[in-house]
Amino acid sequence: xxxxxxxxxxxxxxxxxxxxxxxxxATCSGDKTIRVYNTKDFSELPFSPLSGHGYGVHxxxxxxxxxxxxxxxxxxxxxxWAMDTGDIEGVLEHPGRSPVRVCAFxxxxxxxxxxxxxxxxxxxxxxxxxxxxxxxxxxxxxxxxSFTPCGQLFVTGxxxxxxxxxxxxxxxxxxxxxxxxxxxxxxxFAPGILGDGQVVQFQLASCGQDSQLKIxxxxxxxxxxCKMRLQHTLLGQSAPVLSCAYxxxxxxxxxxxxxxxVTVYDAKNALLLYTLNQHDRYVTACAFSPTSxxxxxxxxxxxxxxxxxxxxxxxxxxxxxxxxxxxxxPQGRTLAGHSKLLVGDWxxxxxxxxxxxxxxxxxxxTFKANNIDGTELLNLNKDTLASELGIxxxxxxxxxxxxxxELKGASVCSGVPxxxxxxxxxxxxxxxxxxxxxxxxxxxxxxxWINTKNRSxxxxxxxxxxxxxxxxxxxxxxxxxWATSHR
Numbered sequence: 001x002x003x004x005x006x007x008x009x010x011x012x013x014x015x016x017x018x019x020x021x022x023x024x025x026a027t028c029s030g031d032k033t034i035r036v037y038n039t040k041d042f043s044e045l046p047f048s049p050l051s052g053h054g055y056g057v058h059x060x061x062x063x064x065x066x067x068x069x070x071x072x073x074x075x076x077x078x079x080x081w082a083m084d085t086g087d088i089e090g091v092l093e094h095p096g097r098s099p100v101r102v103c104a105f106x107x108x109x110x111x112x113x114x115x116x117x118x119x120x121x122x123x124x125x126x127x128x129x130x131x132x133x134x135x136x137x138x139x140x141x142x143x144x145x146s147f148t149p150c151g152q153l154f155v156t157g158x159x160x161x162x163x164x165x166x167x168x169x170x171x172x173x174x175x176x177x178x179x180x181x182x183x184x185x186x187x188x189f190a191p192g193i194l195g196d197g198q199v200v201q202f203q204l205a206s207c208g209q210d211s212q213l214k215i216x217x218x219x220x221x222x223x224x225x226c227k228m229r230l231q232h233t234l235l236g237q238s239a240p241v242l243s244c245a246y247x248x249x250x251x252x253x254x255x256x257x258x259x260x261x262v263t264v265y266d267a268k269n270a271l272l273l274y275t276l277n278q279h280d281r282y283v284t285a286c287a288f289s290p291t292s293x294x295x296x297x298x299x300x301x302x303x304x305x306x307x308x309x310x311x312x313x314x315x316x317x318x319x320x321x322x323x324x325x326x327x328x329x330p331q332g333r334t335l336a337g338h339s340k341l342l343v344g345d346w347x348x349x350x351x352x353x354x355x356x357x358x359x360x361x362x363x364x365x366t367f368k369a370n371n372i373d374g375t376e377l378l379n380l381n382k383d384t385l386a387s388e389l390g391i392x393x394x395x396x397x398x399x400x401x402x403x404x405x406e407l408k409g410a411s412v413c414s415g416v417p418x419x420x421x422x423x424x425x426x427x428x429x430x431x432x433x434x435x436x437x438x439x440x441x442x443x444x445x446x447x448x449w450i451n452t453k454n455r456s457x458x459x460x461x462x463x464x465x466x467x468x469x470x471x472x473x474x475x476x477x478x479x480x481x482w483a484t485s486h487r
Contacts, residue, residue, distance in 0.1 A: 001310050002264060002274045005294070006042055008304040010035050010049070013426050015298030017059045020289040021066030024083065025296055027285075027304050028057035030426040034071050036083070039289060042306060047086025052079050054448075056426055059102045063109040063126070070112055072100035074424060074458070078114045080129065090129040096120050097452055098461070101143050106151040111168065113154055115142025117461045121156060123170055135170040137162070141461060144187040148202050153220070155204060157184030163206055165218065165226055174226040176216075180208025186243045190250040190267065198223075203231070205253055205267070207241035213255050215267065232270040236263045239357050242282060248290040252309070254297075256283025258357055262297045264309070278305050346374025358403050366390070380404055420479045424449060424458050428483075432476055433469040437462065440472045 013030035020026075024045075025037045033049035034057055055074035062069055068089060072078040076097045080090040094100045098118035105112050105126070112124040120136040137158060144157030153173070156164050161183050165174040187206040194201035199221040207213045213234040219227045239258035246253055246267065253267040262276040262283055276297075285298035295307040346354070351372050352364050366389055372380075385397045422429050422442035431443040437457035441449075449458060450467050457464055 002276060002295070002307050003310065004276075004278055005306040005308050007278075008035075008037065008042065008306070009302065010044065011302050011304075013056070013302060014284065014300040015302060015304055016057060016284055018285045018287045018296040018298045018304055019061050020287050020291075020294075020296065021062040021083070022291045024062070024066060025287075025289075025304075025306075026060050026062065026069055026071075027296070027298055028060045028071055029302070030056035032056055032073075032426075034060055034069070034081070036069070036086075039292065039294065045086070050081055050086055052081075052088050052091075053077070055099075055424055055445075058100065061103055061105050063105050064107060065109070068109070070103050070105065072103040072114055074099040076100060076116070076452070078103050078112070078124075092122070092124055092129060092131075094120065095122055095131070095134050098456065099458070101141060102145045104145040104147060104154065106147045106154070107149060108151050110151070111147075113145055113147075113156075115145055115156055115158075117141045118456065119158065121166070121170065123168065132168075133170040135166070135172070137164065144184050144206070146187050146189045146204070148189055148218075149191055149193050150200075153202075155187055155189070155218075157187045157206060157208075159183040161208065163187065163204075163216070163228070165228070173220075174218075174228055176228050179206060179214070180210050180212065182209035182240075184208045185241065188245050190246045191248060192250050195219075203250070203267075205244045205246060207244045207255055209240045211235075211237060211240055211257070213237070213241050213244055213253070213263075213265075215253075215270070234263075234265060234270060234272070236265065236272045236275065237261055238359060242284050243286045245287050247288040252288070254286045254288065254295055256286045256297055256299070258282045259359075260299075262286060262295075262305075262307075264295070276305075276307065279303070346377065348373045350374060351377050360400065360403070363391070363396075363400070377404060417482065419475075420482060429475070429479060432472040432479070434472050435469060436464045436466045440475055443469060 011029040011031055015027055015029050018027045023039055025039055028034045032053050033051050036045045036048040053073040053075050057071050057073045060071040067083055069081040069083055070078055076094050078092040078100055082089050094116050096118055098116040100114050100116050103114040109126055112126045114122045119138055119140045122134045123132045125132045140158040140160035142156055142158050147154045154166055161180045163176040163179040164172055166172055185208050190203035199219050202218045204216045204218055215232040217229045217231050237257040237259050241255050241257045244255040253265045255263050260279050264274040265272055279299040279301055281300035283297055283299050287296045293309040296304055298304045355364050382397050385391045391397050416428055420428055422445050424445040429442045432440045433443045434440050435446055437460055439459045455464050
């Protein structure tokens with residue numbers, strides 16, 4: 001069985017990543033901080049939180065011995081922290097000064113790789129903190145990276161949906177260009193090395209916006225080079241899967257999803273063992289402890305849950321998941337994620353995405369045929385659902401109305417409305433301005449962004465055609481009214 005040990009509630013924004021060393025847990029967040037805990041009692045260390053980043057922190061990882069922690073951020077840096085003092089040991093500035101989305105140590109900590117929003121990769125010699133080499137995959141954002149157990153190869157995943165295998169000279173050995181429809185979100189190698197001496201094999205888990213968790217076998221031989229074969233497709237979650245991680249023995253695999261669940265699998269047999277439902281929003285991060293039977297999961301609800309895995313406690317047989325062959329993949333949903341706007345401003349596509357996320361897939365065609373956008377959604381009642389949309393089931397009508405009421409109360413429950421937060425700083429805007437990409441930012445934040453010679457959009461990563469900033473007076477007044485009503 002899996003039981004909840006405790007909930008850590010120190011972050012003030014979305015938790016983006018969590019990682020264990022032998023004795024510590026580190027978590028990072030859009031609130032610009034990294035928090036470090038002792039895994040004996042999950043008390044926060046005296047030097048925590050670590051506050052060296054100027055913008056939100058996307059990823060963090062421990063060196064092999066746990067002596068150092070690396071963290072990367074929208075501020076285009078990867079910072080190295082000493083875990084005995086909390087001091088900064090080094091700041092690695094990413095080539096091109098693009099936001100750094102992911103970082104990973106090699107198993108022996110001789111190398112550190114970082115990936116950025118402009119598709120660039122940087123491979124660092126960690127002992128000297130110097131750049132060894134760099135490469136790029138154009139027109140995409142690097143969001144996932146994991147080293148093989150031998151440390152000689154690593155895999156990257158991007159929003160394009162591809163998985164690519166690289167060696168330490170940054171030579172691309174293999175590319176699986178359609179690994180996940182709509183984009184990869186995370187990948188993780190199992191700890192073991194398979195093979196017969198002639199062929200070396202590794203097991204890789206990856207997850208994506210297609211709501212699937214996949215297990216791959218990567219083979220490398222001197223004769224045939226590198227190959228990648230899909231072994232299992234796990235369909236235990238109903239929405240995009242955002243994170244995945246293996247246990248230290250490779251027997252278990254955990255994943256977190258937009259459907260707010262955490263799933264634990266028997267990795268070798270494609271068996272769903274447990275589904276955990278303690279988070280209130282998307283589960284963005286998960287990690288196994290290497291030394292104890294603990295799992296950490298982080299979420300957009302700003303919390304980190306600590307779970308204990310106990311063998312043989314429940315007698316649960318598990319649920320066998322379907323294994324799909326390469327020629328029988330489902331097409332995957334093609335709906336784009338709904339925008340970070342007030343519900344009344346949602347497009348028809350945003351509403352359809354919301355239906356899928358809430359388990360109301362059967363109503364997608366009905367809502368699409370009736371052109372239901374955000375405004376129409378908020379005005380639905382039991383009569384319109386029955387007479388105009390033709391939903392005969394009383395239970396289904398009630399479920400829709402309950403979900404709509406949850407939407408109406410979401411901004412109150414989650415604190416500051418998301419559209420009032422600067423996308424760069426994730427703080428309430430005081431002087432919002434509209435940039436050339438059409439998005440609104442805090443003036444000081446976007447000016448600082450542009451002044452770093454980064455002329456790309458923080459939201460789209462496309463070049464800004466002009467640096468002209470236009471005051472968003474309507475948004476400023478709306479923020480003022482909201483702030484006054486919540487004093």
